[in-house]
Amino acid sequence: MFNPNGSFMYVVTIVVISFVVAQSLFFLVRAWKRARALGMESKTLRKVVTSSALFTIAPAVAILMGVITLSHSLGYPFPWLRLSVIGALTYELPAAQSAAAAAGASLDSLITDPKVYSAIAWVMTLGIIPGMILVPLFGKKIENGLDRIKQRDKKWGEIFLTGLFMGMISAFLGYIFSDIRAGLTGWIPVFVMIISAVVMAVFGLLYKKTNARWLTDYALPLSMLCAMVLSIPLTQLITSIA
Amino acid sequence: MKKERSYRDSTHFYGRIWMLSALFLFLCVPFAICVYCGVWPPITLVLKGLLGVAPIFWTVAVIEVITYVPMLGTGGSYLGFVTGNLSNLKVPCALNALQLTEVDASSEEGDVISTVAIATSALVTTLIIVLGVLLLVPLRPILESKALAPAFKNILPSLFGALAVVYISKNWKLAIAPVVFMLILFISVPSLAGSVGILVPVGALIAIGVARILYKKGKL
Structure with missing residues (x-):
């Protein structure tokens, strides 16, 4: 035992x-x-x-x-x-x-x-072993590849990396929509995402108006927390309607 | 230039030592359980169990290494691939830090900022789990309460909503094609939700392809 x-x-x-x-x-x-x-x-x-x-x-x-x-x-x-x-x-x-x-x-x-x-x-x-073997083996090679792209054309190197980030963001944005065919409750993640995006945009606008640097420093974590908190009443509301 | 090289090379050197030591230590855990109990599971049992997950997770691991190493940077990769939770925590955390310091992700400054963010995130995660386990008796009813459930269920939309606003507004020309493609794909095939990790490089390839065309035409 x-x-x-x-x-x-x-x-x-x-x-x-x-x-x-x-x-x-x-x-x-x-x-x-x-x-x-x-x-x-x-x-x-x-x-x-x-x-x-x-x-x-x-x-x-x-x-x-x-x-x-x-x-x-x-x-x-x-x-x-x-x-x-x-x-x-x-x-x-x-x-x-x-x-x-x-x-x-x-x-x-x-x-x-x-x-x-x-x-x-x-x-x-x-x-979970492969990741821990592959990074020491190929991490440097992958970085050198990225370096070569940057050395040939610095601007393209930056755009290439932005493209990688965009790949991740777009895949997760799509994922958020994966339940919408299940009815109104399936839209909850979409509404939460919109709330988070709106809060983030408001932080951006406030920063432009007030120039308060802390707003941008903590905008992302605060937008995320705001959306999480608001998802509670939102879920209650939608489940009561649906 | 020479100094930059030496920082990165030494990061690879130390990173490999740390990562391979971590690998050895992780392997020691099931080994120690077997020695402690004096019982070894039949190898066929382990292989059978592994067969259920390895084909998918090993493939995902290869994809993750190719996709996330450039995003995490040198130090961030050696740390991120040991501490895990890459797409739901470490990469967005690094992006947040790059955003607020306004440094170029592909520069050495970007690399050190990502490393600081990922290391902080790993330490805070460890601390929260330690506190959580220690305070589990009072915390458990709160964490498992039905009232809070929607908040934790919606972490990814909360995270990616804010992140998307920043990145898409800055790079909207790059964003349109992969975002539209992913929306159509996930709405048409909802069962793909479990394979979102595999679709990250697909989105990246589309974004990079479109970027190349726009860049060649001088529109970026």
Whole structure:
């Protein structure tokens, strides 16, 4: 019998999370020093840190909810470990389900069979390996490719990168519309997106009028939070009509 | 110029060490569970479980590396691919930082700003999960309450609405074709919602293709 909430699993989790924190701090300090050497002000960098921190809160709480979802079957420490590192619930849950199904087990209750639990742990781990091998192998080559484009034509290099960003934004905008054929409730994500866009545009206009720099510094995280909060009454309203 | 090279090269050097160490550490976790329990799952069981997810997730991983490495920059890539949640958190977070500092994403300044943003995001995520797990007893009823559910269900529309306004207003000529294509695609085939990650490079190829034509014609 294996206890997924036992002290052993907590120790393992703390070791891995400490490693990830150390790595984040290492890169943060290095990038900060380099930014200072490049002539960027500490004030600007502090602004990046605060805006990024504010921006992260809501998605991080959603990730925490993923820990809760997985905890029903895998206990707290392992999902905590997984979602603090590579994991996203969209990957971890199918991986756990696939391994559990292969073992003839179900994720409906806490898994205490060590054979099933370790099989799930292996599948979840092996499933995410490629990214971590491919970046050290090809990361530099991909960047060199981008460099060559930039060296040939700097402006085109910038446009090329904007095109990549636009690819991501357009795919997610399309995704937001994927439910609209389900009726009025399927439009909720679209309305939330519009609210977020309008709030962001209002921030932009206010900045133009008042020149208050903080407005642009925190506009994106604040627009996101505003839209999330407003999605609550909006959902209530639409579900009551539909 | 020489100094710039050396910063990036050393970032690759340290990045590889950190990432491969992380890989080794992650592999040690299931290994440690097996040693601790004294039980090893049959290899066929692991392979069977892996077969259910690996074909899709390994393909997505290849696509993500090609698409997100240029967006995240050198330091950001080594950190982002270890800490995860790229499209729903790390890349938008880096975009937000680039936007507010008004630096060019493809420059070294852009690279360090992305790294600062991604590192901060990774640290804050870790902190929130630690606090969340520690305070789970009082927090759980709130987080699982029906009243709050719509807010968390709508994180992506809340995020991409604001992000789209900024990027589309600045680059509307580039945006029209991929946005229209994706809207038609997702409305016609709603089941694609689960494969949004795979469609990111498709959108990028369309945007870059249109950009090339417009650029050649001198309209960008």
